[in-house]
Amino acid sequence: MKPAPFTHHRPDSVEEVLTLLDDLEEAELLAGNQSLGIVMANRLATPEHLIDLNGVDELAFIDEDDDAVRVGAMTRHRTIERSDRLEEAVPMLPEAAEQIAGPSVRNQGTIGGSIGEADPAGNYPAALVALEGVLHLRSADGTREVPADEYFIAYMFTDLREEEIIESVSIPTEPFPTDRTGMAFLELKRAAQTWPTVSAATAIRVDDPNADDPVVEDARIALANAADIPLRVEDAEAVLEGEPLSEEALAEASELVTAAVTPEGEMHADREYKEEVAGEYAKRSLETSYERAVTAEQANGA
Ligand SMILES: Cc1cc2nc3c(=O)[nH]c(=O)nc-3n(C[C@H](O)[C@H](O)[C@H](O)COP(=O)(O)OP(=O)(O)OC[C@H]3O[C@@H](n4cnc5c(N)ncnc54)[C@H](O)[C@@H]3O)c2cc1C
Known part of the structure; x- marks a missing residue:
C-alpha cells in the first residue's frame, strides 16, 4: 500500500516548525522516518501535512x-x-x-x-x-x-x-559520577535486527570503588517491553542499596522485577516467559553495572 496523499513542509528552524504546527490541521512531524513511513504506508496514519524536521x-x-x-x-x-x-x-x-x-x-x-x-x-x-x-x-x-x-x-x-x-x-549527571558508577543496557533479542523481547536498563553508584567490598549507594532499574510503558522498579532498587552487591540481594531484586512487570505475550515469548526474562536480565544487567562501577576509576584514567 502507499501512503494517502499529503503535503510536505520542510522548515529550517524550530520557530517555523511551531508556526506550521499552529496553522495546519492534521499535521504530523517527520524525523528519521523509520517508523512513521511504515505506519503511513499501511494507512494507520493519514496526516494531511508532514512537517519534516530534517532541515532543522x-x-x-x-x-x-x-x-x-x-x-x-x-x-x-x-x-x-x-x-x-x-x-x-x-x-x-x-x-x-x-x-x-x-x-x-x-x-x-x-x-x-x-x-x-x-x-x-x-x-x-x-x-x-x-x-x-x-x-x-x-x-x-x-x-x-x-x-x-x-x-x-x-x-x-x-x-x-x-x-x-x-x-x-x-x-x-550529578547522581552518577563517572569515577564510581557503572551502567548497562542489556537486551534479549530473537534476531539481530528485530525489536527486543525484553531489555533492562540499570545503573549503580558505589561509595568507593577501591574498597574491598564497595557498597551500592544508588541503584536504578528500568525495563523495556515488559509493561505498557517503560517500567522503573523502585522496590527492587531499594533492596540493593546500602550494602555490597550480593547474590541474595540480586536474587531478591530479580524476583521483585518479575513480580512488577506486566508484559503482553507475543508469538515467540508468552507472558510468563517475559516475566522471568525481565527478572533475569535485570539481574545480569545489574551485575555488569556493579562490575563497571568498581572498575570505573581505572576506566576513567583516575
Ligand atoms: C526493523 C526495525 C527495528 C527497530 N528496532 C528497534 C529497537 O530495537 N529499539 C528501539 O528503540 N527502536 C527500534 N526501532 C525504531 C527506531 O528506533 C526508530 O528510528 C524510531 O522509533 C523512530 O525514530 P524516527 O526518527 O525514525 O521517527 P519517525 O518515524 O520519523 O517518527 C516517529 C514518531 O515520532 C514523532 N516525532 C518525531 N520527531 C518528533 C519530535 N521532535 N517531537 C515530537 N514528535 C516527534 C513523529 O511524528 C512520529 O509520530 C526499530 C525500527 C525498525 C524499522
Missing part, C-alpha cells in the same frame, strides 16, 4: 554542562552510539543506541522520533526512565520540562500536546 539543524546537538547532558531531538542513533562525550558521561545511552535495529535504521532514526513514537519496547524510553531524564517540550507558548517517568502515560500515549515538539532530552 538546531535540533541536532549533544551538549553538556556541570549538571546534565542534553541531546537534541534530531540527533541520530548513530551519532549517540559514537559520541565520546556520552560514552564518558552517560554510557547507557550509547549502549542503548548501538543495539537498535541495523545500521540503516540507526543512520536515520532519531532520539526524538523514538520518544515521539513512545513504543514501550524502545531503548531510549527505558534508559531515560532509569536515569531520571527530563524531556524538553516546546510550543509557540514556550518550553516545559517533563520528567521521563511522567511523560509515558499509557501504551504509546504520552504527555506531548498537539501543538508541541520534543526539542531535546536531558539526563542529570
